[in-house]
Amino acid sequence: MGAPMAARLVAAGHHVTVWNRTAARAGPLVEAGARSAGTPAEAVAGSRLVITMLADPAAVDGVLFGPDGAADALVDGAVLVEMSTIGPTALAGLRAKLRPSVHLVDAPVKGSVPAATAGELEIYLGGDDADAAACAEPLGVLGHVTHVGPLGTGAAVKLLVNCVTITSFALVGEVLALADRLGVGTPAALDALAGTAIAPLVGRIRARLADPDAPTEFALYLAEKDLTLALDHSAVDRGAGDGGVAGGGAAGGGTGGGVIGGAHELLVAAQRDGLGDRDISAVLGYLRRGG
Numbered sequence: 001m002g003a004p005m006a007a008r009l010v011a012a013g014h015h016v017t018v019w020n021r022t023a024a025r026a027g028p029l030v031e032a033g034a035r036s037a038g039t040p041a042e043a044v045a046g047s048r049l050v051i052t053m054l055a056d057p058a059a060v061d062g063v064l065f066g067p068d069g070a071a072d073a074l075v076d077g078a079v080l081v082e083m084s085t086i087g088p089t090a091l092a093g094l095r096a097k098l099r100p101s102v103h104l105v106d107a108p109v110k111g112s113v114p115a116a117t118a119g120e121l122e123i124y125l126g127g128d129d130a131d132a133a134a135c136a137e138p139l140g141v142l143g144h145v146t147h148v149g150p151l152g153t154g155a156a157v158k159l160l161v162n163c164v165t166i167t168s169f170a171l172v173g174e175v176l177a178l179a180d181r182l183g184v185g186t187p188a189a190l191d192a193l194a195g196t197a198i199a200p201l202v203g204r205i206r207a208r209l210a211d212p213d214a215p216t217e218f219a220l221y222l223a224e225k226d227l228t229l230a231l232d233h234s235a236v237d238r239g240a241g242d243g244g245v246a247g248g249g250a251a252g253g254g255t256g257g258g259v260i261g262g263a264h265e266l267l268v269a270a271q272r273d274g275l276g277d278r279d280i281s282a283v284l285g286y287l288r289r290g291g
Contacts, residue, residue: 001109002053003029004116005083005142010034012141019043039068046075049135053083056225057090065097076101079134083107083123085222087159087229088152091126095151103131104151107139108158112217119143124161126154159233162226163260168198169223169280170263172205173287180288208281220283221276224267230260266291 002020006029010016016034018026019042026036037043040063044050050070054060060082064071074080080098082091085108095104105127115121121143125132132147139145148157172193179189186209194202208214266283269291275282 001113001116004113005051005053005121006034007032008116008119008141009138012138014138014141017043017047040064040070041068041073044070044078045073047078048075049079049081049138050074051081051083051138055084055222057084057086057093060084060086060090060094064094071098071102074099074102077103079103079105079131081105081107081135081139082155083109085158085162085226085229086155087232088155089232090229091152091155103127103134105131105135106152106154107135107145108154109143110158110161111143113215114217115143122146124148124154124157126156127151159226159230162223163230165201166223166227166267166280167259167263168201169205169283170266170287172198172201173284176284177288177290205281205284208279209284212282212285214279216277216279218280219276220267220278220280221271223280224264224271224276227260227264227267231264 002018003025006016006018010029010033016029017037018029018034019037019040020026023036026034030036052060052063052070054063063069076099080102082094082104083106086094088106091104091106098104105125107123107125107127109116110122110124111120119142123139123143123145125135125139125145125147126149127147128150129147136145148154175193176186176189179186190202190206193199266287270276270283270286273286275286
């Protein structure tokens with residue numbers, strides 16, 4: 001995701017310095033006009049606007065606060081735009097560890113590599129009005145920006161959106177497995193599903209079923225991470241009694257009940273079977289094979 005986003009900023013005329021754990025991945029960006037940095041600290045030195053797009057909270061923490069981390073090299077008044085999907089708790093922890101003179105907004109995105117390449121990401125921005133205005137133009141190069149509320153709101157909204165998307169893939173996998181058992185052909189089943197609430201996914205599902213080895217757009221292990229973050233905030237406990245809600249999300253020793261908890265258990269099992277690096281659509285075949 002970060003590479004096509006950076007490429008759009010370079011093409012739009014911005015002076016872009018890039019850093020990646022795997023230096024070779026920055027090669028095409030350098031050829032396009034970006035400058036490559038050897039460390040996160042070097043990448044942000046002197047910059048007024050810094051964007052992070054990383055896999056998970058641990059990666060963000062390491063890049064900012066680990067050896068040669070970026071945090072100490074950020075100039076006073078710089079705006080750090082955190083675009084990873086790390087959830088509001090990690091975002092709040094990030095704010096607490098940064099110097100007060102460094103501004104922070106959260107701006108996670110909806111959309112995968114094709115949307116990033118085309119500049120059609122949906123960006124959910126959380127932060128105060130002044131900081132939102134400061135990053136509006138460069139973020140507009142990447143997609144459509146919606147200022148959803150104060151700091152942390154973007155991270156929260158992204159979890160809501162991803163919960164729907166991820167559980168929908170799990171649901172369609174179960175439905176297609178049911179269609180197989182009932183003798184309904186896949187084309188007929190998908191035609192019928194195209195008239196339901198999951199209609200926006202049907203085109204992507206058709207394409208993935210036709211070419212299951214197509215490049216990954218949204219890795220299954222990242223989807224599992226996102227549901228883990230969501231369950232850390234709200235895990236329905238079916239044994240808590242009428243209307244009861246119990247703590248103890250995935251990080252606390254259990255996945256919780258409900259649709260999100262069930263989808264999380266499915267993705268954990270699929271990872272154990274070696275599907276973590278595959279696209280989230282791999283759950284379709286996994287469920288049709290009986291999990």
